[in-house]
Amino acid sequence: MKGRYEIRLSGSGGQGLVTAGIILAEAVGLHPDRFVCQSQSYGPEARGGASKSEVIVSHEEIDYPKAVKPDVLLAMNQSACDTYLFDLKPGGTVIVDATLVKQMPTTRAAAIPFTRIARTEIGREGVANIVALGALTAITKIVPLKSLEEAVLARVPAGTEEMNREALQAGIKAARKWMRASRSQTSPT
Amino acid sequence: MKGRYEIRLSGSGGQGLVTAGIILAEAVGLHPDRFVCQSQSYGPEARGGASKSEVIVSHEEIDYPKAVKPDVLLAMNQSACDTYLFDLKPGGTVIVDATLVKQMPTTRAAAIPFTRIARTEIGREGVANIVALGALTAITKIVPLKSLEEAVLARVPAGTEEMNREALQAGIKAARKWMRASRSQTSPT
Numbered sequence: 001m002k003g004r005y006e007i008r009l010s011g012s013g014g015q016g017l018v019t020a021g022i023i024l025a026e027a028v029g030l031h032p033d034r035f036v037c038q039s040q041s042y043g044p045e046a047r048g049g050a051s052k053s054e055v056i057v058s059h060e061e062i063d064y065p066k067a068v069k070p071d072v073l074l075a076m077n078q079s080a081c082d083t084y085l086f087d088l089k090p091g092g093t094v095i096v097d098a099t100l101v102k103q104m105p106t107t108r109a110a111a112i113p114f115t116r117i118a119r120t121e122i123g124r125e126g127v128a129n130i131v132a133l134g135a136l137t138a139i140t141k142i143v144p145l146k147s148l149e150e151a152v153l154a155r156v157p158a159g160t161e162e163m164n165r166e167a168l169q170a171g172i173k174a175a176r177k178w179m180r181a182s183r184s185q186t187s188p189t
Numbered sequence: 190m191k192g193r194y195e196i197r198l199s200g201s202g203g204q205g206l207v208t209a210g211i212i213l214a215e216a217v218g219l220h221p222d223r224f225v226c227q228s229q230s231y232g233p234e235a236r237g238g239a240s241k242s243e244v245i246v247s248h249e250e251i252d253y254p255k256a257v258k259p260d261v262l263l264a265m266n267q268s269a270c271d272t273y274l275f276d277l278k279p280g281g282t283v284i285v286d287a288t289l290v291k292q293m294p295t296t297r298a299a300a301i302p303f304t305r306i307a308r309t310e311i312g313r314e315g316v317a318n319i320v321a322l323g324a325l326t327a328i329t330k331i332v333p334l335k336s337l338e339e340a341v342l343a344r345v346p347a348g349t350e351e352m353n354r355e356a357l358q359a360g361i362k363a364a365r366k367w368m369r370a371s372r373s374q375t376s377p378t
Contacts, residue, residue, distance in 0.1 A: 025231050
């Protein structure tokens with residue numbers, strides 16, 4: 001990881017991206033050698049179809065806690081994808097919810113149907129954020145999956161731990177499947 | 190309110206200050222003419238006895254989302270009070286949990302026993318953050334109490350709405366009692 005690593009989680013208001021940002025930041029915060037800042041904006045700048053939550057990770061103290069050129073963009077709907085794609089660092093990682101994003105921004109985007117996985121495998125659409133967090137962490141390796149699980153279980157409402165653990169595992173599994181498929185497509189043989 | 194208004198919520202890790210910051214930001218975000226940014230830091234800078242969550246409110250877009258000179262400091266324990274008092278804007282508002290802060294930083298601090306109120310009036314210490322949020326909002330008038338209640342009810346776990354509403358009201362009531370006492374002390378008669 002470079003000196004500063006920026007992650008932007010985007011989508012619509014009800015998709016739990018504030019919670020996802022806090023969980024990710026808390027997972028990184030478990031590691032004593034990292035600085036983490038997590039922020040979100042509300043009000044006029046957050047209106048419309050796209051809202052965002054950001055996590056900045058650094059080996060040094062963080063002076064400016066907003067993303068400037070995100071290394072990773074998670075887009076949970078089409079509007080967020082359209083709005084935030086162009087800030088991305090060249091070569092940055094794009095992860096989209098293929099349930100809701102129909103027009104892929106780039107052929108190398110990780111397109112995984114988080115909302116559909118949450119609905120069909122876990123039985124609850126509301127955990128699509130946790131499915132996405134599992135996938136994002138499996139792909140970016142920003143934090144060990146064990147730390148992420150610990151942070152998820154510490155933050156979700158009592159009684160929903162098992163459901164959220166399953167959501168996380170479903171996201172990790174889907175990401176690994178995508179990574180295998182992606183590698184085989186770009187193989188020279 | 191001036192162009193930029195900074196609120197710092199401080200205490201220890203388990204006191205729910207991240208949640209309180211998000212609720213306050215979401216309450217302000219309900220108002221279309223305000224910009225709000227909410228952030229917290231984890232990792233080495235957040236270790237030890239004091240952690241913080243910050244909310245910046247402005248009538249203009251917020252470039253720098255961290256507090257520079259807080260207008261309001263909420264300190265939920267002694268360590269947070271000792272650590273963060275000196276950043277406060279001159280004449281800024283100090284609100285402390287009198288259950289845990291024994292050495293008052295200034296005679297004009299609003300000293301209200303949030304943790305004791307949560308424990309004895311609501312029966313659950315964990316809602317001390319919501320009691321404090323009610324008091325902070327009643328004292329600073331940063332947002333209408335109705336908006337705050339709406340934001341609290343939208344964010345707390347399903348099934349805990351009534352308990353949180355009671356916690357909020359208990360905080361508002363305690364703040365009003367403190368404000369009356371404070372006014373009578375400074376009266377010239």
